[in-house]
Amino acid sequence: MDFTYIIQRSAKRRKLTITVERDRSIVVHAPEGTSDEKIQQVVESKRQWIYEKIGHPQKYQELPHAPGKETVSGESALYLGRQYRIEVIKTDANEIQFSQRFLIPAKLAKQAEALREWYIGKAKEKIVPRVMHHAHQLGVDVAMVKIVDNRYRWGSCTVNDNVNFNWRLIKAPMFVIDYVIVHELAHLIESNHTPRFWNIVRAQTPKMEKAKAWLKENGQLLEEVI
Numbered sequence: 001m002d003f004t005y006i007i008q009r010s011a012k013r014r015k016l017t018i019t020v021e022r023d024r025s026i027v028v029h030a031p032e033g034t035s036d037e038k039i040q041q042v043v044e045s046k047r048q049w050i051y052e053k054i055g056h057p058q059k060y061q062e063l064p065h066a067p068g069k070e071t072v073s074g075e076s077a078l079y080l081g082r083q084y085r086i087e088v089i090k091t092d093a094n095e096i097q098f099s100q101r102f103l104i105p106a107k108l109a110k111q112a113e114a115l116r117e118w119y120i121g122k123a124k125e126k127i128v129p130r131v132m133h134h135a136h137q138l139g140v141d142v143a144m145v146k147i148v149d150n151r152y153r154w155g156s157c158t159v160n161d162n163v164n165f166n167w168r169l170i171k172a173p174m175f176v177i178d179y180v181i182v183h184e185l186a187h188l189i190e191s192n193h194t195p196r197f198w199n200i201v202r203a204q205t206p207k208m209e210k211a212k213a214w215l216k217e218n219g220q221l222l223e224e225v226i
């Protein structure tokens, strides 16, 4: 293998995961007690995937909007898969309004966090009820749903049956949000990506393939500030 990787073992891990960071470093998270041989075996089996990740230029481009960029009239921002225009307005209001465009009070326009806060609020409002709906459909018990700030993952589940979702998902179309939700919930039934796992996901989200393609194509968009 012509790449190196960092191994991080933890008692809290129940499965081995490989992540390629933005700087292309490869990190293997493994349950405590996993042997080096086993890790090497898994890494070897994922070699093609790793090559694709580290060789994939699109994913690692610098973001076009640096974090902290000001929101200005004429720019647009994503919400539920569509771009909407931003208008900076003079108003006494302290909140961003949305009605087929973003109306941003001038005093908030210089704060990148204002739009972020708006997205997080919407993510809580829209994503959490969808999680409960799908959990009911799949017959799984979810302990807690959290909207989190995680730059590299759209969703995750924990050993305590908590599920976490990246607030940036609110920029994606609803069929993509549904897919990510169902993917994580299905892990509460089947922890690995087995054929059974994919059958569960497909049955609950008929647009699964389309959603995966959307994420592959647009994933980076979700990381931009606006």
Ligand SMILES: [Zn+2]
Binding pocket: 183, 187, 193
């Ligand atoms: Zn998964």
